[in-house]
Amino acid sequence: MSATDYFAAHASSEQEQLRLQGLELTWDPITHRRLLAAGVGEGQRALVVGAGRGSITRLLAELTGTRVVAADVDPRFLDPADPRYEIRRLDITDPTVLPGERFDVIHCRFLLMHLGDPLAVLRTLARCLTPSGFLLVEEPNMHTWAAADPSQPGADLLSRVISCALQATEAAGVWRNAIGPRLPSLLSQAGLRVSACEGTCFLADRSDPARHAFATQSLQLVAANAIAAGSLTAPELQAALGLLRDQQISVVSPTLFGAVAHRP
Numbered sequence: 461m462s463a464t465d466y467f468a469a470h471a472s473s474e475q476e477q478l479r480l481q482g483l484e485l486t487w488d489p490i491t492h493r494r495l496l497a498a499g500v501g502e503g504q505r506a507l508v509v510g511a512g513r514g515s516i517t518r519l520l521a522e523l524t525g526t527r528v529v530a531a532d533v534d535p536r537f538l539d540p541a542d543p544r545y546e547i548r549r550l551d552i553t554d555p556t557v558l559p560g561e562r563f564d565v566i567h568c569r570f571l572l573m574h575l576g577d578p579l580a581v582l583r584t585l586a587r588c589l590t591p592s593g594f595l596l597v598e599e600p601n602m603h604t605w606a607a608a609d610p611s612q613p614g615a616d617l618l619s620r621v622i623s624c625a626l627q628a629t630e631a632a633g634v635w636r637n638a639i640g641p642r643l644p645s646l647l648s649q650a651g652l653r654v655s656a657c658e659g660t661c662f663l664a665d666r667s668d669p670a671r672h673a674f675a676t677q678s679l680q681l682v683a684a685n686a687i688a689a690g691s692l693t694a695p696e697l698q699a700a701l702g703l704l705r706d707q708q709i710s711v712v713s714p715t716l717f718g719a720v721a722h723r724p
């Protein structure tokens with residue numbers, strides 16, 4: 461995993477917009493609940509790192525009533541004319557960024573999984589917290605992603621294709637599959653006190669077309685790594701995508717862990 465070469469930085473805008481939109485649609489309600497539980501409130505100064513399309517940035521602007529700092533190495537999907545936030549194009553793996561700046565709320569999601577040295581980044585974020593501030597870090601365990609019921613026709617094939625795609629994606633250096641459960645340990649090593657950590661996953665089935673569509677799109681993306689590595693064939697992928705597309709099968713999502721941490 462290279463420290464700075466974010467894998468999707470070279471993806472087409474349309475493709476990456478769709479992927480980020482899917483992430484937001486799927487996970488924003490969970491993040492919203494976690495921010496409220498952590499104590500977000502009026503007047504707090506907030507920073508979002510790896511802001512993506514900015515849904516959590518806009519949410520934090522609404523919840524705090526302040527102008528949020530939206531940091532991203534690739535801010536092409538943020539709107540420079542939006543008064544609710546200020547864009548900072550920066551690489552959070554550079555330990556000299558945000559010198560002297562302090563925030564009451566810092567959020568990142570699906571960021572550390574892509575970075576070479578997540579602990580170093582958490583140390584940088586810890587330095588940016590006010591004494592009463594909190595950091596909400598949300599990262600996944602991708603390994604819960606599988607067919608929900610092994611007795612459903614096609615379940616074995618689908619789970620095997622997902623597992624193969626995930627292994628190849630990690631091996632290709634795109635991301636770490638299971639950094640979520642490590643968050644309390646990493647945050648403690650960064651000198652922070654962890655006050656909460658839990659993981660959430662859900663079932664995507666025919667009753668939830670949007671999440672189901674996101675699962676299909678995600679599988680297509682990660683399976684490309686397995687096909688390139690020769691561990692998966694195109695017909696196997698097509699069969700798995702067919703099962704998802706026809707919505708004949710329920711899928712357990714990846715688990716998104718959320719950890720809240722404070723200065724000691």
Ligand SMILES: C[S@@+](CC[C@H](N)C(=O)[O-])C[C@H]1O[C@@H](n2cnc3c(N)ncnc32)[C@H](O)[C@@H]1O
Nearest residue numbers: 466510511512532533534550551552553569570
């Ligand atoms: C998977 S997206 C998640 C976006 C957003 N956090 C969300 O959950 O909707 C990861 C984001 O982190 C940004 N990013 C990746 N590496 C970064 C770095 N080294 N410094 C700052 N941002 C980075 C990417 O450009 C992208 O917008």
